[in-house]
Amino acid sequence: MxxxxxxxxxxxxxxxxPASKSLCHRAIIAAGLANGRSVIDNVSFSDDIIASCNGMKALGADILIEKASATINGTKFLNSVESIIDCKESGSTLRFLIPIALLTSNEITFTGKGRLGSRPLTPYYSIFNEQNIKYSSNTGLPLTIKGTLKPGEYKLPGNISSQFITGLMFALPLLEGDSKITITTALESKGYIDLTLSLLKKYSINIENRNYSEFYIKGNQSYKACDYRVExxxxxxxxxxxxxxxxxxxxxxxxxxxxxxxxxxxxxxxxxxxxxxxxxxxxxxxxxxxxxxxxxxxxxxxxxxxxxxxxxxxxxxxxxxxxxxxxxxxxxxxxxxxxxxxxxxxxxxxxxxxxxxxxxxxxxxxxxxxxxxxxxxxxxxxxxxxxxxxxxxxxxxxxxxxxxxxxxxxxxxxxxxxxxxxxx
Structure with a gap:
């Protein structure tokens, strides 16, 4: 002790x-999904951010970590090179990467430690059940998933965590059809959704915000590489x-x-x-x-x-x-x-x-x-x-x-x- x-x-x-942890997560993931080279500057490599870097590496991105920057060669076509993603204690890493992992159709297991395994994932379980995505989890982690996200309407509560909404916003633009996220309760932590929408736009992903009650997402979009300095x-x-x-x-x-x-x-x-x-x-x-x-x-x-x-x-x-x-x-x-x-x-x-x-x-x-x-x-x-x-x-x-x-x-x-x- x-x-x-x-x-x-x-x-x-x-x-x-230090750099915004919320924006570091988002920039690293967006750059990892872009086809090309991005440099993310002014990064604070806390344990949570390292977890997101390692998670994107597991999904096929090439990430070089230096003192306060990350050079990322993204992968437009995800192909998981590892079957296990250790999220450590990072709720953002876990909830952001689950929908992205479902773009690969490979079986992937998410692990973590501390209280991460007891933090709720119920909104994703509902999606898995609706879309016949295979998943195995006792209560929390480890969570093993296998399947592919389908375009359509996604109904999510707004009072558990905005991280579920952000996770879907990363993945849904890459599907072949259009999608819509419908918020079923009052949306809390709107600022985090604003960060996501703003960051995605820098990487050429556009999502229509309909007064925070619906988000309309066109399919067949592509992330474009972009250098970015974290505030x-x-x-x-x-x-x-x-x-x-x-x-x-x-x-x-x-x-x-x-x-x-x-x-x-x-x-x-x-x-x-x-x-x-x-x-x-x-x-x-x-x-x-x-x-x-x-x-x-x-x-x-x-x-x-x-x-x-x-x-x-x-x-x-x-x-x-x-x-x-x-x-x-x-x-x-x-x-x-x-x-x-x-x-x-x-x-x-x-x-x-x-x-x-x-x-x-x-x-x-x-x-x-x-x-x-x-x-x-x-x-x-x-x-x-x-x-x-x-x-x-x-x-x-x-x-x-x-x-x-x-x-x-x-x-x-x-x-x-x-x-x-x-x-x-």
Missing amino acids: NFMKIYPSTLQGKINI GDFSQAAFWLVGGVLGGEVQCEDINIDSLQGDKVILDIIKNMGGNIAIKKNKITAINSKTRGITIDASNCPDLVPILSVLAAVSSGTTRIINAQRLRIKESDRLKAMTMELSKLGADIAETSDGLIIHGKHNLKGGIVNSWNDHRIAMALAIASIKCTEPLILENFDVIKKSYPEFYKDFITLGGNVYEWSMG
Whole structure:
């Protein structure tokens, strides 16, 4: 077991924000489906992104990984060169690649680890049954599939995960006939669908968005190779923006203020809570501020909830986080995780069925907390140390490799004071 002792300190300075994980996944997959050579620049090779690279290699793409870029020779005609795709703990990799694998007609088995096997795949099971696609799965992973997607109408719920919709958007344009995706419930996480549609367009794939209730997809389209630079990730910038508001002054650089990322709403949320945010071109600065509680609808920004719960715990008044029930099926039950771990630090926080109620305090007290094997929980708790009166000891701290391998290095660069050790 590994531990990190984090001493209370003020974060201050400038930091380059790592590339958007959501866009890295999408660009690597689109380039892998294009006939020709694409260079994807400014890539952060976290465990999740490496899983997508390896998955596309298994499906026939040639990918050369360098320090911060990937040179991809795509394959217009998919031909799986491996029968097993290990998705590690990446839900995006699994849900994006399943429909693509069904373009090959080969038998392919998807594997993974951690809680990935328990995350829902029900929308795909319904499609398999409707289209007579063979699949074998006890409950989750490993999942073995064999069959071919057919053009037509696909009905999907919008309140489980937008990743199912994105997965189909990658595959359906390559079928010989036209298709339509019909959303059967209110669509949550619209920002992720916007990212998908925008990225696909760069690779010459066009999908008609009919007010987010239907998506019309012409068949016989072709991905065209395209060089692409990935913009900075607002979901990762959120940790430093909250760190600046709670501590000193943190400037996040290399971030697109005109981004389609749904997590860009972090700027509005912090401002609405009274936080001081300054924006200049591709630089966003968060300045130490007194913040207050508000009601936060997390339906379109669930990944922000862990760090927002930290901010709320030390903001005056009461914060209510609502419409966040999907957080219970992430890498951990994030509502339960943040409730239990922040409570250990002295926060006044309680779960509801779909969110959190947090009564803010001036400070937290420090103590021993656990990451729940969840990268966003680990990073949020590290930021919480800023407002602790005693050191915070974080158990299983290195899970950040899943999405942000350089997090603690950047934390130290901004003035964070840490000591790590392992036991047994």
